[in-house]
Amino acid sequence: MIKRIAVLTSGGDAPGMNACIRAVVLTAHTLNLQVIGYRHGYNGLLSRECQPLHPGDVFNIIQRGGTILRSARCPEFVTEESAHRAAKNLDDMQIDALLVIGGNGSFKGMQHLAKFWNGKLIGMPGTIDNDIAGTDATIGYYTAIDTALEAIDKVRDTADAFERIFLIEVMGRHAGFIGLASAVGSGAEQMLLPELLENGQIDVDAVVAHVEKTRAARGKCSYIIVTTENLYPGGATALAAELNRRMKVDCRAAILGYIQRGGSPVSLDRILATKLGAYAVEMAVAGQHLMMAGEHHGEVVAVPLEETFASKPLDPYLVRIQRDFFDLLKLQG
Ligand SMILES: Nc1ncnc2c1ncn2[C@@H]1O[C@H](COP(=O)(O)OP(=O)(O)O)[C@@H](O)[C@H]1O
Numbered sequence: 001m002i003k004r005i006a007v008l009t010s011g012g013d014a015p016g017m018n019a020c021i022r023a024v025v026l027t028a029h030t031l032n033l034q035v036i037g038y039r040h041g042y043n044g045l046l047s048r049e050c051q052p053l054h055p056g057d058v059f060n061i062i063q064r065g066g067t068i069l070r071s072a073r074c075p076e077f078v079t080e081e082s083a084h085r086a087a088k089n090l091d092d093m094q095i096d097a098l099l100v101i102g103g104n105g106s107f108k109g110m111q112h113l114a115k116f117w118n119g120k121l122i123g124m125p126g127t128i129d130n131d132i133a134g135t136d137a138t139i140g141y142y143t144a145i146d147t148a149l150e151a152i153d154k155v156r157d158t159a160d161a162f163e164r165i166f167l168i169e170v171m172g173r174h175a176g177f178i179g180l181a182s183a184v185g186s187g188a189e190q191m192l193l194p195e196l197l198e199n200g201q202i203d204v205d206a207v208v209a210h211v212e213k214t215r216a217a218r219g220k221c222s223y224i225i226v227t228t229e230n231l232y233p234g235g236a237t238a239l240a241a242e243l244n245r246r247m248k249v250d251c252r253a254a255i256l257g258y259i260q261r262g263g264s265p266v267s268l269d270r271i272l273a274t275k276l277g278a279y280a281v282e283m284a285v286a287g288q289h290l291m292m293a294g295e296h297h298g299e300v301v302a303v304p305l306e307e308t309f310a311s312k313p314l315d316p317y318l319v320r321i322q323r324d325f326f327d328l329l330k331l332q333g
């Protein structure tokens with residue numbers, strides 16, 4: 001029977017991680033379980049940096065970005081020695097289940113630890129990138145979209161005033177979810193997303209052709225290209241320079257960067273994080289192991305961790321309509 005659980009946040013922080021920690025602590029309290037919070041991701045397991053968490057510790061954090069437990073990457077956790085040490089430290093603390101809020105890498109870390117530790121391991125998807133299969137959205141994704149949209153709307157104002165072309169780089173690591181959502185939500189004329197590239201490379205000629213055709217049809221006007229990071233050598237700044245060179249136009253780059261990871265979580269992230277935090281505790285109590293708490297069609301779901309690494313497709317309908325809206329043939333009509 002489970003008496004004591006631990007929780008940690010790992011990898012890129014995401015708005016809603018605090019809401020998730022809160023739900024874990026409050027749910028555990030209702031079930032008479034003790035909660036230990038490990039700090040700085042897997043580093044805390046190695047250095048025994050931990051603290052008891054009581055309901056009073058999570059008061060007034062649901063609306064705060066970041067994570068009260070701090071997050072970190074822990075490259076040394078891939079070694080057997082580290083996982084052994086973590087397992088011993090968890091046993092010394094009499095932890096029965098460890099709940100990890102993080103992304104794909106953190107879930108790999110859980111699988112690694114499971115080889116050396118007998119406790120239960122449950123994951124909760126916490127990343128702005130939404131690149132985890134088995135859950136419709138990850139904690140932090142909705143807030144990141146809203147943050148990107150607020151920024152892109154502002155860039156649109158100045159782009160309109162100067163009739164300029166802007167290339168806006170959003171996060172996502174190697175996934176285009178934030179890129180697609182922010183292109184659709186901002187009415188961006190073009191989107192460059194990893195899932196849509198042929199041969200994995202940006203076709204710069206096609207980008208130029210679309211800009212020129214659009215301007216031929218509409219006249220000189222603002223034009224926004226949303227691009228996911230890591231698609232072009234040198235990033236959006238280098239691509240903007242290349243577009244300037246080819247078109248002899250004023251193309252500027254705006255890299256949204258880390259602002260997408262911060263800020264108060266929007267309602268959808270607070271609610272998702274609360275649901276998944278509570279459900280993860282219930283899963284651990286029910287004896288589940290190496291599973292993720294996710295949400296599908298509004299219902300909580302328990303997903304085998306292994307399935308969360310599958311590739312997760314973009315919404316094909318959203319991709320199609322966004323492309324149709326800016327289709328060159330339709331622009332000619
Ligand atoms: N293959 C692995 N084996 C063990 N631990 C891993 C592995 N991959 C990642 N981790 C751990 O998970 C941490 C977070 O992973 P990372 O990919 O940086 O972020 P995220 O969890 O947000 O995807 C890493 O710093 C490391 O401690």
Ligand SMILES: O=P(O)(O)OC[C@H]1O[C@](O)(COP(=O)(O)O)[C@@H](O)[C@@H]1O
Pocket residue numbers: 011012013103104105126127128129171172173229261
């Ligand atoms: O904080 P770092 O190490 O610069 O990482 C940046 C990466 O983290 C993210 O913001 C979030 O990714 P993870 O949640 O998978 O860690 C990515 O979008 C970005 O590529």
